[in-house]
Amino acid sequence: MIPIGRATRRTLLRAAAAGAAATAAGCAGGTRSVQVAVVWSATELDRFREVVAGYPAPVHVVSAGNDIDAFLRARHLAGTSPDVAILPRPGLVTEYALRGWLSPVRASTEYAVPAGLSDLLMTRGRRYGVWVKAAHKSLIWHLPSMVPQPPGSWDELVSLTRRLGALARRGSGPAPLAIGAADGWVLTDWFENVLADLAPDAYDALAGPDADWQGRPVRDTLDRLAELWSIDGAFPGGGRRALLTQYEESVIQVVRSRRAVMVFEADFTAEVARRFLPGPEEASTFRFPSARPDAAGPLIVGGDVAVALAGARGGVELVEWLTTAGSFQPWLRAGGYLSPNTTIALDSYADRLRHGLAAEMRAPGTLRFDLSDQLPGPFTGSDGVGIWRIMQAFFADVTDGVSAAEAVRRATGQLAAEARSAGGGR
């Protein structure tokens, strides 16, 4: 179909939809509410509704389910796009902006995010989105009674895993690590932390168009992961079993059934753990250890972006309002929310964990945005697809006795091939 025909049709559809909406609004006799499609559900959805209740105009929040991309495509076809959408990946922002689906947005004066986050939402020199929620993805959760002295460096983590692993093999203790390897994103988060620690510059390059997936930094990173993951007895039930363990089950293995003593994942693990608390002991956290004993360790951040869709009414204003320091106060008070906005007073965090993490995000250091969320096309990963599948194959190899060199060779070959076919990398 030629572009002109498409534009004409879309204009027609939008005109028709606007007409219908106007009629509906006219019948209701009030102002039309701003429609926001979000990726959240359950508690998070309720919290966000509390947030937008503070907006001066009425706001209607709909949950788009797991695949907001498909949702927005369908609504775009129907000419009934929402006014604002919350997207889980910055890659989508660029994609939509290039297709002309988005309006440029403004941020309020009270909005500042850590360096390296803001640029991700710029396309052709204009800002198309703002960060509204962050996830701290460099945490290792553990039971303090089992790990009294958190490892201070990567090597200490490896030796601790060796020691506990040997005990676990003899049947006289829980395994050192739980890992939800059935969910590919858990493995890519591991990969990103080690890579950001080893080679922060290469990390940035991998997100770009000239990524070198067979270069030294990637190989070194995989080598390190192999060093830890191949330890005998590292995971409860072994590697085969870990590949069938989903993320939430891995948390249960630590906080509830105590078959492992540590689990690596983001700050939202706190909410999962709370649902399965055994009572006496709460899991606490330490930062993902750096290879250098004195360094602070990597900080990988994930996040959700608010965008205004083209032709929306009141969308740009709502997005701007979401960047004010006061807008997310209800969620901050209720806990379970980490803001990307560094102008928000640390004291407004009611939840102790998030308070500490927000401080970490403001400290100088190697803060990087989640790499797999920036990768192009299907390479970004989903179940059985892209980098998720490759990391799972790598995990299967190293836990199954394949030599590290061979496993790394296979994985980098696949990464490079996948990156090429997705239109990035070489």
Next chain:
Amino acid sequence: MSRVPVLGELAVLDDVGPPRRGRAYPAAGATSALLLPAIVLLGGLVLWPVLRTVHASVTTDGHWVGAEHFRTALAAPDTGAVVGRTVLWAVLVPAVVTALGYLLAAVSRRSQEGGLVRLILLVPVALPLVVTGVTFRLMYDPDPGRGLFTLVAARLTGRSAEDAPQMLGPGLVTVALMSAFVWAWVGLAVLVFRAALDAVPPSLGDAVRAYGGGRRHVLWDAQWRPLLLRTVAVVFALVAVGTSRTFDLILVMTPGSVRDEAAVLALRVWQTSGGTTTGEGAALGVVWLAAVVGGILVAALFVRQAWPPPRAEAPPGPERAAPPWRVFRLLAAGAAVAWLVPLVVLVATSLHGQVDAAARGWWSTRPGAGSYRDLVTGTELWRTLGFTLLLATVVTATVLLVALLAAYPLAWLTGPAAQATGLLLLAASVVPVQVIAGPVNEVLGLVLSSGTARGLALVHVALGVPFAVLVLRNAFADLPAEQVRGARLGGRRWWDTLRRLARHNLPAVVAVSVLEFVQVWNDLVVGLLFSGPEATPLGLFVAGQTRSFVSNSGALAASSVLASVLPVLLVVLARRQLVAGLVSGGVR
């Protein structure tokens, strides 16, 4: 076949022609218009999308690229494995289901407990495939502390929990999926075989025996040759086409790390194209579509006219009520117990709260109603159930109306025209929706209902109409001449006639309604591809929770049980009409 008492009546009503069709011509103009709704729906939401997909498979951004997409798609490293697995599904699973179906139908015949056995086997048929997936994933949980199967396997093989065979692991995951599928489908095969066995006149067996034949000869000459050969073909084709629906099972049962090892074409097409149908995804889709449609047409040509409608079956002769051998009865009982185990696992898990169900086996803790309480007191389940009920009811009513209108004029076609429409409808009823998802969304976009409940209902209606028309058309055409005559004389207008005829066709109407209702109620894939944000259909609601399967297993099991009550009731109550409808309408 109806026996017409007065030969003259046929001549009054109609001309010469094949006895099954062409008894009365309705007025041409008005009744052709009755086809319009079905034509618009099928043209817009099935035919046009299929053409668009074919077009997309040979173009990039509108430019002709020939077979390039096919080459790329087929040259991708694991396409060979995926195609091979799809073929394995389409051959091995129907063979097992057919064999088991015949065996169990034969051994559960004429014994007192046979009815109960068949009832137990029938329950899985009615379950949503999503629920079957949840059930088997619970049973195959790799943790021997939770998964019954893993526990038993570890004990039997004498291995530690770590080395015990893992059904969900990369090596066995396809076997695990197939076992779930067989469990779900054998009941249907039993039902069809039973109808066929009952239709075999007992005198035939007596005749064979009179000529000195043994048991083997009776089986061969009095059962296999006259009837069972064709029944086997029907069942085999039915199940083979059904295997294209393994998609739901794979999505629910496989953890992300083994999804590749379980992938079939249905999944691969969805993974490569998602909601848009372009390039390689379209090429794979076309290959798959061609295979499914080709397969069903070959099967239909094989089966056509072969099936005596079971409604005409003779009541089983009381003199032939010899009970089967003892070993057979034991076999039937064993099968019933085996088929019950997964149901027990599902119900038992649902009787545990979130924490207990996730952390320990259902056999090791006291049951409670915690998961049900959480579900019932929440609003989400009720909204989902209400929406699904409304959706299924509206879709069923619409399908019935559109199909009745279309079946009426189509029933009077004769000869090649009747055959051609039959084959077309059959082909349309097996088009896999994943293949045409992108173009269907475009069409829905044109009528401003993409991503809305209205759009979802429209897609369901379009997918349901072809089969419904097929069943009703055949039922109309099979009506005895005197009934047709009565209806035509008694009805003053065409709609009076139609109404009277529909009343004579009650079994077919019931079959179509129940099938369509259960189909929509149990659906996952249409909801996944087309539902909007207003409400989630049941299949999607259950499948969504499997993203963290273990931590949600209590709630998953409980919502699965609640989701299954209605379809199980409907299918069990309408089982006779269902078989009649299925076999007279061809295969789905």
